[in-house]
Amino acid sequence: MNLKKCPLCKRNCPDWLMENHHLETRRKSDKTKEICRECHKTIHGLFSNRMLRDEERALDTIDGLLRNRRFYKAVKFIRKLDVGKSMKMRSSAMKKHHQ
Numbered sequence: 001m002n003l004k005k006c007p008l009c010k011r012n013c014p015d016w017l018m019e020n021h022h023l024e025t026r027r028k029s030d031k032t033k034e035i036c037r038e039c040h041k042t043i044h045g046l047f048s049n050r051m052l053r054d055e056e057r058a059l060d061t062i063d064g065l066l067r068n069r070r071f072y073k074a075v076k077f078i079r080k081l082d083v084g085k086s087m088k089m090r091s092s093a094m095k096k097h098h099q
Contacts, residue, residue, distance in 0.1 A: 006036035007062045009078045013037075017084065023060045024053075033062060038081065042074045 003012040013036045020032040021040050035043075043052070043065065051057060058064035065071050 004034065006039055007033060008035050008039040008065065009075050011036060011079065011081075011083055013083050023062075036078075036083075038078045039075065042071065042078065046071055046074065 002015050004015060004018050005012055006018070017037050018034045019037055019040045021035050021043060023031050023033055043059075047057075047059060052059050057068070059068060059071075066075065
């Protein structure tokens with residue numbers, strides 16, 4: 001089994017758990033980063049596409065995502081999960097109010 005390290009949670013995950021995340025809006029570029037499914041699900045659960053595009057939030061890099069307090073707190077939890085275990089993700093109230 002081929003393992004890859006998620007740049008966000010730092011877990012070693014099998015290929016089938018890795019997904020491409022567009023760091024910038026697709027209209028801007030095709031720049032993607034391979035991250036694990038749980039981190040990808042968490043990004044899109046916490047942030048709307050509008051929030052991810054907002055340059056002031058600086059969520060278009062791995063470091064920018066990790067500097068976000070709410071996302072970093074979620075990543076700390078993901079790091080404790082067994083690889084392959086899934087967590088439930090509800091849409092964030094922050095996401096709903098900041099569209």
